[in-house]
Each structure stands twice: as C-alpha cells, then as structure tokens.
C-alpha cells in the first residue's frame with residue numbers, strides 16, 4: 001500500500017478499482033484531462049464538478065495541440081477514493097473528453113504554478129523583499145519606487161511560502177495561474 | 187434550389203441549412219418529428235412543408251414534444267426527434283431533456299436560435315439554449331456555420347444512440363438555416379472519437395460465472411439497460427434465467443425484459459417493490475445486476491443493502507459502476523454482448539449451478555411469495571385502484587398493448603398489478619419522476635404503433651399537467667386511452683404526509699377538478715365516467731371498443747396507500763406491508779430524505 005492508500009494493481013483507467021471502497025480518507029489528486037477544444041467544453045467540465053458537488057482546488061486550461069484541436073485541463077481535486085474514482089469515470093464518459101489521467105496514481109509527476117506577486121513596501125522592507133525573492137529564485141518583472149512585481153514558478157507550496165513571507169513586508173496583491181502538471185519520464 | 191457537384195470521393199451537394207436539416211434527418215432514417223414552430227425555425231418548417239418523407243406531428247406544448255419523442259423512442263428502440271423554436275420553445279423542452287437523460291432515452295432535439303450576429307444582444311426570443319441545456323443533455327452544440335451543420339446532426343444521432351443512450355441538442359441560428367453550405371451525407375460524416383466499449387472483459391465475466399456456479403442464493407437484478415440494449419438482450423436474459431433457474435427481479439425501468447408470466451419472476455423490486463423481490467435482494471449471496479444503476483429507490487439504506495452478497499454489475503457506463511454500491515465483478519459492456527459471453531462461458535464450463543442450495547433458496551422464496559404482498563382490502567361500493575388495474579390487466583391482456591403512466595401512486599400500482607411480457611411495452615418516467623409524462627408519451631407510442639392499444643394509466647393531477655396534448659391525439663386520430671385513476675388527491679404526496687408529516691395534508695388535493703367527461707367532449711374525444719365497481723368491466727370494454735381517443739375518469743378510493751413500501755432511509759427488510767397502523771413507523775430521520 002502506498003501512502004495514498006492505493007493498493008497495487010489499481011489503475012485510473014479501469015473500473016476494476018482495487019482500492020478500498022470503504023475508505024473515508026480524503027485524498028488530493030491531480031488530474032490531466034485531454035479534451036476536444038470546442039465551445040462549451042470547459043463549461044461542461046466545470047459544470048460536472050459544481051453539479052455533482054466535487055471540489056476544484058485548482059484548474060488550468062490551454063490548447064496544447066492546435067492541429068488536433070486538443071486542450072489540456074489540469075484539475076487538482078480532493079475527495080475520498082470513491083469520489084475520486086467517480087470524478088474520473090464521470091469525466092471519461094463526457095463526449096468531448098478524450099483522455100483522463102490521474103497523475104497522482106500513475107507515477108511520478110511534476111506540477112508547477114506561476115504567480116505574479118505585487119508587493120507595495122517601503123524602506124528596509126523593500127530590501128528584505130528583494131533578498132527573499134533571491135532565495136526563492138523569483139524574478140523582478142516590474143518595479144516602481146513604491147512597489148515590485150515578482151514572478152515565481154514552483155509548486156503551489158513554494159508559492160504559498162513565498163507569499164507568506166512577503167505579507168509582513170507590505171501590501172501584497174496576487175495573481176496565480178493554478179497548477180499545470182505532467183508525468184515524469186516517458 | 188440545389189446544385190450537385192462531384193467531389194473527389196463523395197457526392198457533395200450545396201443546399202441551405204434548413205434543407206440540410208431535412209436531408210440529414212432522412213439520411214438518419216427518421217420518419218417522424220415531434221415539434222412546434224416559431225420564428226427561429228421557420229426556414230426548417232418551410233422545408234418540412236415541401237416534402238413528404240418525414241412526418242411532422244404538431245404537439246401543443248414543447249414539453250409534450252419531448253415526452254412524445256421519448257414514448258416513440260422507448261417503444262421502438264429508435265431515437266426520437268424533436269424540432270422547436272428558440273427561447274421559450276427551447277426552455278419548454280428542458281424537462282423532457284432531463285427526463286430522457288435520467289432514463290437514458292435517445293432523443294435528438296433541434297432548436298432554432300436567433301441569428302449568429304444577434305446572439306448575446308438579448309434579442310427577441312433569445313435564450314442561451316446550449317448553456318441552459320448543457321447539464322440536461324449528453325451533448326449539445328451551437329452550430330455557427332452552415333458548413334458544419336449536416337455533420338453535427340450526424341454526430342448528434344451517433345452520440346444519442348451509442349453507449350449509454352441519452353438526449354442531445356443541436357441549436358441552429360436562423361442565418362445558418364438560410365445560408366448555403368455543403369451537405370455531408372451520413373457515411374461521409376466525421377468518425378466520432380466517441381466509441382464506448384461494448385465488449386465486457388472475459389476474465390471478469392468468467393469470475394462472475396464461477397460465482398454463479400457456486401451461489402447458494404443468487405438473484406438477477408435487471409434494469410432499463412437490458413431494454414436499451416435491444417430485443418436480443420431480453421431474449422438472452424430469458425435464456426440465461428431458464429438455463430440457470432435463478433430468480434429474477436427488475437427495476438421499474440426494466441419491466442418486460444423478463445416476462446411477468448415467467449416462473450422465475452419475483453416482480454419489481456425497490457421502494458414499492460414486491461416483498462419476495464426485496465427480501466431476495468436482501469438475503470441473496472450473489473446479486474447479478476444487469477443494466478441497472480443501484481438507484482436510491484432500489485437500495486434503500488445503503489449501509490444495509492444486501493449485506494451478505496457478492497455483487498456483479500454489468501453496465502455500459504463505467505461511471506455507474508462503483509458509484510453507489512461496490513461491485514465485486516464489474517463488467518463494462520453492452521448487455522447483449524455480455525449476456526452472450528456469460529452464456530457461452532457458463533455452458534463451456536459445463537452449465538453448472540449449485541442446485542441443492544438453489545432448491546432451498548426457491549423454498550424460501552416460495553414462503554415469501556405466500557405472504558401475497560399485493561393483497562388489499564376489496565370493496566363492493568368504491569373502486570379500489572388496485573382492482574381497477576387488475577380488471578384493466580385482465581381485459582387487455584390479449585391485446586397488442588403498450589402502457590404509459592404518469593407519476594404517483596397509480597404509477598406504482600400499474601407497475602405492481604400489470605404484467606409485462608415483452609420489452610418496449612412500458613413507458614414511465616423513472617429517474618426524474620415527471621408528472622405530465624404519460625399523455626404525450628402515449629401519443630408518441632401511438633404514432634409509432636398506429637394499430638396497437640396504447641393506454642396511459644394516469645393520476646388526475648399528473649394528467650392535468652399535459653392534458654393539452656389531447657388536441658394532438660384528436661388532430662392525428664391517435665386512439666390513445668387515458669385511464670385516469672382519479673382519487674382527487676396528489677395521492678403519493680398525501681401518502682407521505684400521512685406517514686411522515688403527522689397527517690397534515692398540506693395542499694395535496696385538488697379543490698376544483700374539471701368534469702373529465704365534458705373535457706373529453708370539448709376536445710372531441712370520448713369521455714367515460716365510472717365509479718361503481720360493478721360497472722367497471724363494461725366501462726373498460728366500452729373504452730377498448732371505441733375507435734378513438736378516450737378519457738376514462740375512474741373514481742377510486744381517495745385514501746388508499748401504496749404498499750409494500752420501503753420508507754426512504756430504511757433497509758429492504760424494513761418494508762411496511764399494508765394497512766396496519768403505519769403512523770410513526772418511519773421515524774424522524776426518514777422525513778429528511780426524498
């Protein structure tokens with residue numbers, strides 16, 4: 001059993017789910033959903049989550065294959081194993097959905113988020129902000145005498161940590177993209 | 187106007203979008219369209235006017251069009267087609283779409299839309315039809331370019347009928363109907379990536395068969411999926427039941443796939459299912475679910491649902507499996523193909539069952555049957571609704587008969603007291619429970635089967651919800667029989683109020699019912715009133731012998747309750763059986779559930 005409570009042999013593409021169906025442990029999963037890039041598809045996917053009461057912790061979408069009209073939606077969601085399984089099955093049966101990958105169970109994967117953080121600060125606090133940015137490898141993409149805009153890429157946890165450190169230094173305004181994720185290796 | 191140009195591979199034809207709609211429907215083998223015109227579909231109606239291949243049935247309300255198409259689809263196995271206008275035409279169709287979605291009925295709905303250049307301007311009769319109907323359809327499209335129209339309609343039929351069937355909608359702006367484009371014939375249409383898996387995993391089927399060989403207390407639990415899979419599925423099911431001698435029960439949606447006269451038939455299961463069916467489900471050690479979805483009307487309290495059984499689940503929709511109840515033998519596939527494979531494997535392994543144990547199991551079932559859970563107190567003075575249905579059953583059994591229902595007590599009594607020998611003979615709103623379904627559905631069935639006996643077993647309240655469709659019946663000479671069990675009550679609501687809400691009958695009766703006989707006459711139909719059990723047979727015969735639509739006002743006992751009943755949130759073995767003192771048996775928790 002893995003830390004995620006997943007027994008060997010279970011696969012996201014099978015109804016023959018071998019995980020304990022009784023578990024009420026809430027797990028967080030990252031799903032990659034390849035969809036036909038046509039009008040209304042995103043609304044359909046989001047409607048599934050709101051209509052059936054599933055959680056969306058983060059969602060990103062962009063076209064990834066222009067010729068094939070495919071977009072990739074990365075969804076971070078949470079629920080009991082039974083709910084996660086339902087989410088995948090419900091996504092898979094949608095007509096414009098081509099593939100659903102549960103990155104969390106399929107193996108190692110990379111997930112990254114980009115954030116733009118504006119910090120409005122004065123004096124010593126400006127210096128401290130730059131110092132922390134350097135440690136986090138955040139870039140300054142805009143600066144005025146009153147403010148900086150930092151660009152940071154990383155796991156959501158890293159972005160969270162960076163923002164928390166910035167908050168005491170001044171007023172923080174934040175734009176985050178949500179998570180994009182892809183499996184490691186081939 | 188139509189020009190023909192020879193393309194590289196196929197013949198491509200130029201025509202208007204409106205013409206394309208009619209061509210695509212013809213290409214798809216559509217014979218009947220149920221519809222209602224309006225500004226945004228006038229070009230299509232103009233094309234319909236100029237041809238004879240497709241028959242258009244003018245309904246009286248767009249909800250009626252969709253239910254009629256559902257009745258047509260359920261009774262023929264072919265997709266039902268609907269044509270309505272933009273805005274209110276489309277919104278009126280919404281209930282029908284959800285009904286078809288819940289019951290997996292293939293329906294193709296074509297809606298008019300304001301011209302593309304006016305979309306988003308709050309134009310007259312503009313509604314965001316694809317937005318509104320997205321969660322109400324299996325798939326929907328707004329077609330913004332005539333070049334894509336015929337292909338989209340072909341896709342729509344593919345998706346409505348493949349895999350788990352369901353409703354689809356194509357929204358067609360008026361300028362797209364007027365503009366000219368290239369017509370794509372059905373064989374040239376884009377191959378859809380939507381190709382659901384139909385062949386079940388043989389290893390899993392074999393594991394299930396092995397469990398069947400050993401089972402001491404097996405039961406088949408079948409549903410609407412058997413009917414949706416086509417007539418061969420019912421044939422194979424009968425063969426499998428006869429060969430194994432296992433008992434079989436069915437959901438409301440699956441009635442008729444195994445004949446009610448068959449010796450292994452336990453009757454319907456579920457909230458108002460038969461005692462023997464529910465106890466067999468509760469006590470079995472192997473449950474084989476074929477094309478049913480463990481609906482909450484079936485399972486009752488999940489924690490106590492069939493606690494000691496292994497469960498096989500055959501479904502074409504992977505999301506139905508493990509959604510509610512964990513399956514030990516999950517098989518994703520089309521019922522026909524899976525049943526074929528089950529039979530093949532079972533025979534190849536020597537056609538074995540645990541016959542000694544099975545005999546004991548049947549002994550137990552025979553005891554349950556002896557309880558005779560459908561018995562009721564008869565009356566010489568008032569017509570008991572159960573009695574009315576028993577008489578209807580006896581007097582119509584020999585006919586080529588199709589039954590529709592509305593929603594309420596009468597629907598459950600119809601499921602209990604009428605026997606269905608074949609699939610596609612029983613049209614009822616199961617998943618959504620839509621009052622007003624039956625009258626238009628009966629019209630759709632009669633259009634498909636002009637010479638058959640089509641009866642809508644109705645409650646007076648439900649019947650009033652789409653009674654305008656009597657106009658359609660008259661216009662097209664459809665001799666539908668509206669058999670209204672009139673208790674002057676929202677009977678099912680009244681029953682719940684009696685059992686769960688301290689007999690406070692809040693708004694569950696109709697103060698001002700119409701005179702149904704006069705109403706029939708106003709429409710140009712025949713009205714029959716019957717209130718004396720002694721007159722009932724003659725009155726039913728009068729209805730059957732009348733060559734035209736009939737509204738039969740059968741005044742029945744007003745306070746009869748429908749039993750057996752598993753109250754919401756109770757287990758199968760906590761069934762209420764009859765007119766015992768039923769007050770407070772349900773307890774506070776049950777009132778929260780629906």
Ligand SMILES: Cc1ncc(C[n+]2csc(CCOP(=O)(O)OP(=O)(O)O)c2C)c(N)n1
Nearest residue numbers: 594595596619621645646647648676677678
């Ligand atoms: C459109 C709609 N509204 C409300 C309900 C809730 N409901 C279920 S049964 C019922 C009463 C039906 O009365 P009637 O048609 O006379 O049938 P009876 O139960 O009396 O046989 C009601 C109001 C429903 N199922 N559908």
Ligand SMILES: [Mg+2]
Nearest residue numbers: 645646675677
């Ligand atoms: Mg009534």
